[in-house]
């Protein structure tokens with residue numbers, strides 16, 4: 478791949494998926510795109526870039542974009558964001574929405590489904606507290622390939638052993654040959670859709686909880702700012718946004734603030750007067766009592 | 767220098783290769799590892815000093831993992847160790863049986879570093895990497 482071809486690839490990826498590929502990642506592009514060449518019978522990486530320039534083959538373009546994204550995920554990844562959901566976000570949302578009895582959750586880069594299914598299991602475990610509630614988990618990803626896998630809910634024995642307690646494996650999965658398939662009742666809880674975060678997602682409506690984890694990390698700062706501002710618009714007034722361990726809103730948008738106590742948790746930024754009690758300086762709380 | 771409360775793990779497997787692989791991973795997590803090649807040797811080791819964790823194969827000569835676990839849980843102080851089955855018995859029936867007998871976690875072979883680390887985290891023996 479020549480310097481110019483690599484430059485073309487970088488621009489192409491940035492436009493298509495937001496991926497900000499630095500110059501040092503050239504080796505990564507070469508190792509991930511070589512199998513794409515093989516799959517489409519293309520002789521060299523140069524020819525592959527050439528066919529992108531012609532813009533005549535959508536399948537090749539999608540394959541290039543998908544080959545360059547990282548899909549790694551696992552059940553209950555980093556644990557804390559899921560403990561937080563079970564112990565804080567869910568009880569708070571249940572209290573807040575008790576009138577409407579409606580709860581909406583969005584996994585904005587769901588990959589192969591481990592994140593939305595982890596939430597679905599926690600919701601099932603909440604049991605009778607959710608009786609009569611309308612609960613929606615919308616799970617989206619850029620890649621149709623991972624969405625298809627997520628819908629099937631079939632996982633290898635390596636995948637089900639990273640983060641998933643064995644008690645839940647036998648409770649929520651059945652064995653299909655060498656693989657494990659998540660229960661139909663859990664699959665039915667998740668509404669999977671293909672969606673590019675670079676495009677408008679206003680039509681999805683508002684959510685009480687948004688998980689957008691380990692995807693912004695691949696974008697450049699202006700793209701992060703743009704996506705975060707639009708995510709804020711989909712968040713209910715008291716809604717919660719969860720980002721990955723290496724991601725933040727700081728310096729990227731003034732519409733969202735980090736939670737004072739919980740790392741990785743963000744909510745709407747608001748003028749001091751409108752802040753919930755928790756964020757009010759102690760003096761004023763004392764004065765109000 | 768050893769810390770005074772270094773976590774201990776007993777690896778019980780009749781395969782020396784598996785014991786060696788497991789030992790390397792578990793030692794990297796900062797635990798002190800000892801080994802036993804079947805259930806009866808493991809019981810003897812536990813009688814001398816009860817480990818914090820036991821990584822336990824199922825099929826072994828002399829006393830298998832299942833019989834060992836039952837004997838362990840009946841013995842004095844034997845309810846303390848976290849027991850992680852680690853076996854090629856990969857069907858749901860075997861897993862359920864192991865849990866009923868008192869196993870805390872279950873690892874299906876073949877396993878790798880990520881899985882073993884994640885499972886030890888799940889039973890609370892390793893602080894999360896995050």
Ligand SMILES: C[S@@+](CC[C@H](N)C(=O)[O-])C[C@H]1O[C@@H](n2cnc3c(N)ncnc32)[C@H](O)[C@@H]1O
Nearest residue numbers: 494546547549550586588619673674690691692
């Ligand atoms: C590393 S995975 C994160 C999965 C999960 N959220 C987690 O934290 O474990 C990143 C996912 O983001 C998706 N992705 C990358 N660019 C995207 C975009 N522009 N719009 C939507 N999804 C995108 C990839 O397809 C991939 O599945």
